[in-house]
Amino acid sequence: MPRFLLKNLTDKISISFQNTDLLRQALIHASYANESKPSVIADSSNERLEFLGDAVLELVISCILFEMYPNFTEGDLTRARAILVCEASLAKVAQKLELGKHLKLGRGEESSGGRNKPAILADALEALIGAIYLDAGLTATEQFIKTQFADLLYNVKDFSVTWRDYKTLLQELVQRDGTSQATYELIHEFGPDHDKIFEVGVSINGFLTGSGTGKSKKDAEQNAAREALEMLNKK
Secondary structure, eight states, X not given: OOHHHHHHHHHHHTOXXXXXXXXXXXXXXXHHHXXXXXXXXXXXXXXXXXXXXXXXXXXXXXHHHHHHOTTOOHHHHHHHHHHHXXXXXXXXXXXXXXXXXXXXXXXXXXXXXXXXXXXXXXXXXXXXXXXXXXXXXXXXXXXXXXXXXXXXXXXTTSOOHHHHOHHHHHHHHXXXXXXXXXXEEEEEEESOGGGOEEEEEEEETTEEEEEEEESSHHHHHHHHHHHHHHHHHHO
């Protein structure tokens, strides 16, 4: 990648890398690494940095939320964190930093609009966080996250529709490893026809993880997903 592009990115994030190889690696998508000769990409793709950045981001966001919102319950903190580290939020931050134009992509991803795909942008941001952590340490990484996630951190206190969309949050959580799946099943319904109550269970890979009730199946599913999220985040 040309030096001027790296300089543009480091200026935007206000971080000067001691080891620019870490920054370069954070911007290499697996599709590019797979199409390149080993001698060209010695350190392969950004996947290892993404793994590290994911863990660092979750820790830092948890600490920031704990300090910012002393009145939040454990459930509030769990849901707030889930919103902040979900793919949509990460992609939004990545777009603000224009990470897409700095990525190295394979020909297939390039032609299919990979620079604008939320999943690729979210992964790249996590890889960048991992690179910052290795290069500059936890304090610098925390400052970067506080700055780049500032709007999301302050707005998360508003209990908007996003907070109540527990099914989406659960789906994103269980699909992180690419193998898990959440399924919903009506367990019971009771009450007169004009005032029915529905009970729904949600299972992760066949194991019942949460259940909830509501005056509609949709509400019951949301409540089941909420309970499942709380159970999974206690593990």
